Amino acid sequence: MTPAPAPAPAPREASGDGERRPDHGPRTNNFRDGGRRPRGGRGRGGNSRPGRASRDIRRILRRPGGPSSGAPQKRVEDYSPAAPTENIVRVIPLGGVEEVGRNMFVVETNGDIFVFDAGFQFTSEDESPGVDYILPNTRYLEENQDRVRAVFITHGHLDHIGGIPFLMARFGNPPIYTQNLSAVMIMKRQEEYPDMPKPNIVVVEAGSTHTIGHTKVHFFPVTHSIPDSMGISVETPYGNVIVTGDLKVEHIDNVPVPEEEKKWSALGAQNNLLFIADSTSSEIDGFSVPEQKVRDTLEDIIKTVKGRLIIGTFASQFDRMVNIIRIAEKYNKKIVMEGRSIKTNLEIAQKVGLLTLDKGTVIPAQEMGDYPPDKIVILATGAQGEEFAALMRIATKQHKSITFNDRDTVVLSSSVIPGNELSVQKLKDNLLRSGVNLLHYRSSDVHSGGHARSAELVWINKKVNAKFFMPAYGYYSMTASHAKAVEQGGRAKDTIVIADNGMVIDIVDGERLDIHKQKVPSSPLIVDGFSIGDMQEVVIRDRQMLAKDGMFVVIATVNLKTGKLRKSPDIISRGFVYLRESQDMLNQARLLIKKTVEDSTQGMNPIDLDYVKNTLSDTLAGFLFTRTNKAPMVIPVLIGV
Numbered sequence: 001m002t003p004a005p006a007p008a009p010a011p012r013e014a015s016g017d018g019e020r021r022p023d024h025g026p027r028t029n030n031f032r033d034g035g036r037r038p039r040g041g042r043g044r045g046g047n048s049r050p051g052r053a054s055r056d057i058r059r060i061l062r063r064p065g066g067p068s069s070g071a072p073q074k075r076v077e078d079y080s081p082a083a084p085t086e087n088i089v090r091v092i093p094l095g096g097v098e099e100v101g102r103n104m105f106v107v108e109t110n111g112d113i114f115v116f117d118a119g120f121q122f123t124s125e126d127e128s129p130g131v132d133y134i135l136p137n138t139r140y141l142e143e144n145q146d147r148v149r150a151v152f153i154t155h156g157h158l159d160h161i162g163g164i165p166f167l168m169a170r171f172g173n174p175p176i177y178t179q180n181l182s183a184v185m186i187m188k189r190q191e192e193y194p195d196m197p198k199p200n201i202v203v204v205e206a207g208s209t210h211t212i213g214h215t216k217v218h219f220f221p222v223t224h225s226i227p228d229s230m231g232i233s234v235e236t237p238y239g240n241v242i243v244t245g246d247l248k249v250e251h252i253d254n255v256p257v258p259e260e261e262k263k264w265s266a267l268g269a270q271n272n273l274l275f276i277a278d279s280t281s282s283e284i285d286g287f288s289v290p291e292q293k294v295r296d297t298l299e300d301i302i303k304t305v306k307g308r309l310i311i312g313t314f315a316s317q318f319d320r321m322v323n324i325i326r327i328a329e330k331y332n333k334k335i336v337m338e339g340r341s342i343k344t345n346l347e348i349a350q351k352v353g354l355l356t357l358d359k360g361t362v363i364p365a366q367e368m369g370d371y372p373p374d375k376i377v378i379l380a381t382g383a384q385g386e387e388f389a390a391l392m393r394i395a396t397k398q399h400k401s402i403t404f405n406d407r408d409t410v411v412l413s414s415s416v417i418p419g420n421e422l423s424v425q426k427l428k429d430n431l432l433r434s435g436v437n438l439l440h441y442r443s444s445d446v447h448s449g450g451h452a453r454s455a456e457l458v459w460i461n462k463k464v465n466a467k468f469f470m471p472a473y474g475y476y477s478m479t480a481s482h483a484k485a486v487e488q489g490g491r492a493k494d495t496i497v498i499a500d501n502g503m504v505i506d507i508v509d510g511e512r513l514d515i516h517k518q519k520v521p522s523s524p525l526i527v528d529g530f531s532i533g534d535m536q537e538v539v540i541r542d543r544q545m546l547a548k549d550g551m552f553v554v555i556a557t558v559n560l561k562t563g564k565l566r567k568s569p570d571i572i573s574r575g576f577v578y579l580r581e582s583q584d585m586l587n588q589a590r591l592l593i594k595k596t597v598e599d600s601t602q603g604m605n606p607i608d609l610d611y612v613k614n615t616l617s618d619t620l621a622g623f624l625f626t627r628t629n630k631a632p633m634v635i636p637v638l639i640g641v
């Protein structure tokens, strides 16, 4: 891949146009169709294109004081329900039920609000170009801050802790209850955000019960791909609300092991009102691949591999990482760590006592040459095809001390996170081009997800036996198939709620569900470079527009006395059409610019350049769209002399 030449810098004046549009800022009606952004972004089919483009044109044409502006409409987003009465247990998913990531649930009882997890989600370039990641919307918590008693963190994965540095201060930085490893991970991450308030962490043990506010809360251990994962049971006057966090069931040949049996039976023996459980792998039938099987497969590979072995995994898969290191030590192999997150998490694993390393097991990459290749195991980040992670850099020959050769074996010990398919494909292609022997989870049992599959989910659901059930954590297809599975497993359909983000679910008298017609704000907060805020629709839309149809800049000098142009206007465009082959259109555009400026300044005294600019961009946008069926961002720069 040759890097594209850097674009010439645009003239400085060209950036001053953002103020022209009326609808910037989060409170006006930026979301078309009352609050829901259509998924998928760009029009794909030939037919949808003009529709989208003309909508863009209409947006361009909207101006302050114009007929389409008027008073800002009250958005559905502004719904703020009153505090629930004593006979109501309220549940609100603020994030994580229409997506994988940005998990955050609210459970409210006895006048106490409890928050479950504070995750973030990496975003797609298509929907929100340039945005780093998105967070749950905490407006409900901000408005009811006086009742928020605690945040519970189920485990240390980023989709459960990633939002903490950005979100906690927005609703009063309440105490965070979590287990030791998660606490260490939260604090480690916090070091990267020294300006954010320090979290107030209460380290709890799984199995313990605490009274927080007026409510008894019980923490219990769950099996997942990271140690110290826990579920939480909140006691309400009508029974417990149980939230699992991410989980799976340890089993042997599809029979849950006795510890799982015991734990879930004990929970099920109580009076349970609502069960909220992980849906991530609900679309896969049967039971998950037991971690023991993965361990055996990995041991087999580590033992028998002839050349160097490179294992790509998630740094957050602690158990996996610790196992690989133990197996490597068993066969007297040296370990090379590549990637910051792996090094950080290894430090954490040692700190909390999950791992003790023999001296000399871990060696720097530069010393690899001192050992025979079959004594080397490289643990590398980037199994999801992340562009700048170690695996991709080695595979594309950009790594300073490691290059692959045809005696190397690469194992991708992780499944593909939805949305990463393309980048994983690129990674695989690059790996195979460098001649390595590639093993991945499809071709052998090197990965077991951390999430229960449908048969496990049905099993747990029966065990817990709550009156109501809500599938959580996952895209709609996942929560819906979770619901379907437990329904087929015998649960009555009217006891299941498939929630949307922002949905207010009141359980009245412990008997019936009252789902509010309106939703509380749930449009994502974004982290964009250094700023955090409501979805800055104007910025995102500009980026989408630039990405789709490019920009068209006009620079003209206007005589402020006569309103005439001093000379033919300059035109700069990027990403729109190839100007050299569009001379005819450009000449017409120049004539149109001249005519529009001179017509609109006629009789105007003094000349209002802002008005002229608006008229010019409307006219020009219309012209360009008619000629090209494209709606570039039109930026007129008028200099008065």
Ligand SMILES: [Zn+2]
Pocket (backbone or CB within 6 Å): 155, 157, 224, 246, 450
């Ligand atoms: Zn997880």
